[in-house]
Amino acid sequence: MAEQQQYWFNVRTSSVETDYDKSQGKDLMGPYPTEAEAARALQSAAERTSAWDEEDRRWRDGDPDQD
Numbered sequence: 001m002a003e004q005q006q007y008w009f010n011v012r013t014s015s016v017e018t019d020y021d022k023s024q025g026k027d028l029m030g031p032y033p034t035e036a037e038a039a040r041a042l043q044s045a046a047e048r049t050s051a052w053d054e055e056d057r058r059w060r061d062g063d064p065d066q067d
Contacts, residue, residue, distance in 0.1 A: 006031035009041035 008017045008030035016038040022028060029045070032038040057063075 004033070006033065007035050007038035008032070009038045011042070 006019050008019075008022045008028040009015075009032070010017055010023050010027050011029060012023070012027040016035050017023060017028070019031075029041040030038055032041065037044070
């Protein structure tokens with residue numbers, strides 16, 4: 001069974017790359033299962049960072065609604 005293609009986002013060139021044409025690891029985010037997810041890498045990272053920052057704020061401030 002063939003391994004599924006993976007996609008990478010190159011932060012230096014702002015382009016999506018595949019397993020077959022990927023650049024040096026220091027320039028890459030991923031792997032991602034689809035090209036579309038790789039293309040959203042920076043946006044996804046920013047969204048996760050915002051969510052973690054909010055979680056940290058609630059934990060630090062003792063928010064009773066925190067999960």
